[in-house]
Amino acid sequence: MVEVNKSDGQPEAGMALIIPNSNGNKKDEVSLPDLSRRMQEFATARNWDQFHSPRNLLLALVGEVGELSEIFQWRGEVPKGLPGWSAGDKEHLGEELSDVLLYLVRLSDICGIDLGQAALRKIRKNGIKYPVEKCKVSSNKYTAYQ
């Protein structure tokens, strides 16, 4: 197993990239502020803050959403759990989902938005907009209930 230098995230040249969990077999816990900090460190180590402007990050995010879409393109409807997908397909999906998340987290940070708190507020707002008694089973837009 190759230890990865935490400051630049890079393994030794020519060696496989294996990022160990810090707590043995258990999965590392992760939070949005953790990801935000890791992205800040990643950018600062490369002097890339200059490139991580709101517009650039938004375009990068949209590009990654396109790459994510390509994975599903032409497959028709895909059942939940992705039965029949290879391990490689699922790993690729995880990578593209991660790119989208990481750029979203970074964009939020650069714009001064606390994404976790904003998302919690939005979930509360959605609950008010879509009261259970009015929209159970129906997926109509909220304007249909008002």
Ligand SMILES: Nc1ccn([C@H]2C[C@H](O)[C@@H](COP(=O)(O)OP(=O)(O)OP(=O)(O)O)O2)c(=O)n1
């Ligand atoms: N200026 C950059 C370039 C990359 N990244 C990070 C965020 C994404 O997680 C990932 C994106 O890297 P690539 O642009 O190389 O895109 P992919 O990983 O999708 O590679 P490919 O386009 O070959 O599929 O790297 C970043 O933060 N800032």
